[in-house]
Amino acid sequence: MLRENKMITSSSLKILFAVILITLSQGLYGNVRLPALISNNMVLQQQSQVRIWGWANPYEKVTVNSSWNNKTYYATGSRDACWEVLIETPEAGGPYSLSIKGNNTIALSNIMIGEVWVCAGQSNMEMCGNWGLEDIKAELPTARNVNIRFFKIPKSTAAYPQDNLNAEWTICDSTTLKSFSAVGYFFGKNLNNKLNTPIGLIEASWGGTAAEVWTPDSIVKSDIVLKEAAAKIEPSGMCPYLPGYAYNAMIAPLTKYAIAGSIWYQGENNTLTASTYNKLFTSMIDGWRSAWNKDFPFYFVQIAPYKYAVINTGALLREAQTKSMEHPNTGMVVTTDLVTNIHDVHPSNKHDVGLRLSNWALAETYHKKDIVYKSPLYKNMSIKNNRIIVSFENAEKGLLIKGKTVTELFIAGDDKVFYAAEAQLENNTIKLWSEKVQKPVAVRYGFSDTATGNLFSKDGLPVCPFRTDNWFVETK
Numbered sequence: 001m002l003r004e005n006k007m008i009t010s011s012s013l014k015i016l017f018a019v020i021l022i023t024l025s026q027g028l029y030g031n032v033r034l035p036a037l038i039s040n041n042m043v044l045q046q047q048s049q050v051r052i053w054g055w056a057n058p059y060e061k062v063t064v065n066s067s068w069n070n071k072t073y074y075a076t077g078s079r080d081a082c083w084e085v086l087i088e089t090p091e092a093g094g095p096y097s098l099s100i101k102g103n104n105t106i107a108l109s110n111i112m113i114g115e116v117w118v119c120a121g122q123s124n125m126e127m128c129g130n131w132g133l134e135d136i137k138a139e140l141p142t143a144r145n146v147n148i149r150f151f152k153i154p155k156s157t158a159a160y161p162q163d164n165l166n167a168e169w170t171i172c173d174s175t176t177l178k179s180f181s182a183v184g185y186f187f188g189k190n191l192n193n194k195l196n197t198p199i200g201l202i203e204a205s206w207g208g209t210a211a212e213v214w215t216p217d218s219i220v221k222s223d224i225v226l227k228e229a230a231a232k233i234e235p236s237g238m239c240p241y242l243p244g245y246a247y248n249a250m251i252a253p254l255t256k257y258a259i260a261g262s263i264w265y266q267g268e269n270n271t272l273t274a275s276t277y278n279k280l281f282t283s284m285i286d287g288w289r290s291a292w293n294k295d296f297p298f299y300f301v302q303i304a305p306y307k308y309a310v311i312n313t314g315a316l317l318r319e320a321q322t323k324s325m326e327h328p329n330t331g332m333v334v335t336t337d338l339v340t341n342i343h344d345v346h347p348s349n350k351h352d353v354g355l356r357l358s359n360w361a362l363a364e365t366y367h368k369k370d371i372v373y374k375s376p377l378y379k380n381m382s383i384k385n386n387r388i389i390v391s392f393e394n395a396e397k398g399l400l401i402k403g404k405t406v407t408e409l410f411i412a413g414d415d416k417v418f419y420a421a422e423a424q425l426e427n428n429t430i431k432l433w434s435e436k437v438q439k440p441v442a443v444r445y446g447f448s449d450t451a452t453g454n455l456f457s458k459d460g461l462p463v464c465p466f467r468t469d470n471w472f473v474e475t476k
Contacts, residue, residue, distance in 0.1 A: 032056045032083075032102035037257050041169035043112045043149045043200025045258035046092045053084035053256055056102045065099040068113065077102075084256075089113050092197040112149065114198030115191060116259045117361075119184030120214065120251070121266035123207030124301070127350060129178035135351040136182050140174040147198040148172035148188050150180045155206050157245040161216075161252035169200075181205060183265055183301070186354025187361075194362055202259070204250040208239040210269045211277070214251065215284040216291070217244030226283065229276040233269075251288065261297035261365060262288065263357050267317050268303055268345055274316035281320070282327045299331045299360045300324070302464070304339045304347045305450045312475045314449035318465055322377070331360040334375040337462040342450040356461075372459040376428070378466035381443060387433045388440050390468070395428035397458040406430075408446045408453040408465075413437045416471055418444060430455075442469035 034054040044050045056062050056077035064073040064085050073085040094112035099105065119125060129136035153167050170176045177185060181203045188199040206213075212220055212230045220226045220243035233241045240246055270277050285298050302321045308314045325332050333356040338349045347353075359373035374394040381390045388411060392399065401423075410418035411434050421432040421443070432443065446453040446465030455463040 031104040032060070032062055032100055032106060034100065034106060035164045035253065035256075036167050037151065037169075037254065038098075038108070039169055040108050041110050041112075041149055041171060042108075042151075043114050043116050043169070043198055044089050045116045045260060046089055046113045046197070048089055048258050049086050050089050050258045051084055051086055051256050052098065052100070053082070054100070055081050056083050057081060060102050062100065062102045065101075067097040068093070092195075094198060112147065112198035112200070114147070114200060115195065116200040116202065116257070117184075117188065117191075118202045118204065118251075118254065118259055118262040119181050119187065120204045120262060121264050121301075122205065122209045122269060124268075124304075124346060124350075124353075125181050125183055125203070125263075125265040126205035126207050127182050127346060128180055129182065131182075131346075133182050133348060133350060135349070136177065136185070139177060139185075143177045144171070144173040145189075145192065146171055148185075148192055149198070149200045150176055151200065151202040152180055153202070153204045153250050155239075156249040157213075157240045158249040159245070161248045163253055165249065165253045182350035183354045183357070184263070186351050187263055187358045188354075190355055190358035191361060191366075194358075194368065195366060202254060202257075204246075204254070206239055206246055206250075208236055208269055209246055209266070210241065211266055211280050211284055212243045213240045213246040214266070215243060215280065216247055216287045217242070219283050219287050220244070220280075223279075223283070225276055226280055229273040229280065232273055247287075252291065255288075255291040259292065259294075259296060261299070261361065263361075264298065264300040265353070266300075267321060268306070271303075271308055271313035271317045272310065274313055274320050277317055277320040278323045281324050285327060285330065295329055297329050297331070297361065297365050298327075299333070299357050301333045301353055301357065302335060304335045304345075305342050305452050306339075306345045307342050308449050310475050311449060312473050315447050315451075315465065316473060316475070319447075319467070322464055322466070325377075329364075331364060331373070332375075332464075333357055333360065334462050334464045336446060336452050336465065337456070339452055342452075372461065375461045376455075376457045376463045378445075378464070378468070381468050383440060386438050386440060387431050388443055390430045390432065390443055392428045392430075392463065394461075395457045395463075398427050399425050399430065399463070400456055400458050401425065402454040402456060406455055408448070408451040409455070410444045410447075411437050411440045412442045412444075412469070413439050414441055416442075416469075418442075442467070442471070444468070 060077040075083040098108040362368040363371040376392040376395040411421040444467040
């Protein structure tokens with residue numbers, strides 16, 4: 001009997017040991033995980049091949065089921081514990097669901113398919129209802145819109161590119177709108193209205209940042225001009241200043257996610273290095289496009305008139321931004337008429353900024369007709385006797401002066417001394433002169449830090465500041 005009890009005890013121990021092994025092995029076996037971008041309430045880019053990805057145990061089998069096409073996709077965890085599948089998305093619609101299954105199952109719901117845009121930059125992109133913007137206060141009573149979704153990225157930095165971040169998709173309502181980019185919201189709202197399509201907006205903004213921190217550091221470090229300019233950035237206790245640090249933490253984790261394009265509002269913190277901004281900015285755009293492996297549209301805002309401590313730096317930065325429009329698939333919003341206080345670097349009118357950005361997208365990305373979106377740009381000039389005739393692009397209906405006489409328009413001779421000019425408009429040209437300049441050679445319009453100007457197209461958009469000369473401009 002005693003021997004039989006020993007046998008039972010030994011058998012029981014074996015069973016118990018087996019149970020422990022199974023339990024331990026299950027505990028050590030990793031669950032399928034997803035990045036923050038792949039979650040409930042997300043918006044996926046329509047009619048494209050979207051990537052759904054995450055992490056799992058090496059060699060773990062993962063299946064993904066999508067409700068919009070009732071298909072199953074298969075993946076296997078790599079040696080690095082990563083997996084991904086590519087899924088075709090249909091035309092805009094929803095809500096849909098996704099099921100991801102490995103050792104565990106993750107069910108995602110309330111997914112919309114539409115248009116996804118990144119909204120990035122510094123404080124003028126960051127400004128939101130919590131800053132006391134009246135335009136946003138007026139939106140709050142009717143803000144809820146299940147077809148507009150926000151993904152707001154918290155401020156963070158990293159020395160190397162990251163693969164995840166701490167954020168979540170939310171539905172636009174009176175609560176979430178208060179803390180989201182006002183420019184981004186008005187941009188998305190107009191797209192939603194005009195396209196009748198769900199809109200996903202991803203905000204990555206940080207007040208006071210230079211463009212270098214949003215640019216992959218490899219781009220800056222490999223170019224001696226950009227590297228020297230980056231070394232001039234003044235360290236700040238309020239924001240990062242090292243190249244790539246915001247990009248690594250706030251942009252790199254997005255680059256697997258399919259997007260339609262990006263909007264951008266930044267430049268104020270690069271005024272002291274305006275001479276290199278065009279090269280830096282277009283290199284940054286190329287860096288982002290390379291990371292996404294897509295030449296997506298990039299629409300940006302020209303910085304507004306403001307009284308900078310170092311004169312002419314704002315004018316030179318705006319000039320660099322205008323040159324950046326020569327870069328493929330870009331567009332720029334002019335804001336000289338949207339400023340009421342040149343001593344405030346944060347103009348409060350974000351409604352019209354967002355609207356003008358959305359009009360660029362509607363016309364150029366979505367090919368909508370009869371959209372007014374391009375400000376008049378300097379085209380060329382000719383000299384006839386003591387007069388200069390300036391021609392403009394994007395002013396087919398003609399130009400107009402808001403006021404009795406044109407302001408911020410100047411003319412100079414070989415002595416490089418500029419005098420206020422008198423002007424006569426004819427269609428998309430201006431004939432200008434000054435009794436003080438008998439042999440004119442150059443024209444400047446709105447070429448100062450604080451110039452607002454009053455010259456517009458008949459469609460209502462302000463003429464972009466310009467100069468016809470390439471003379472040295474003193475900054476002091």
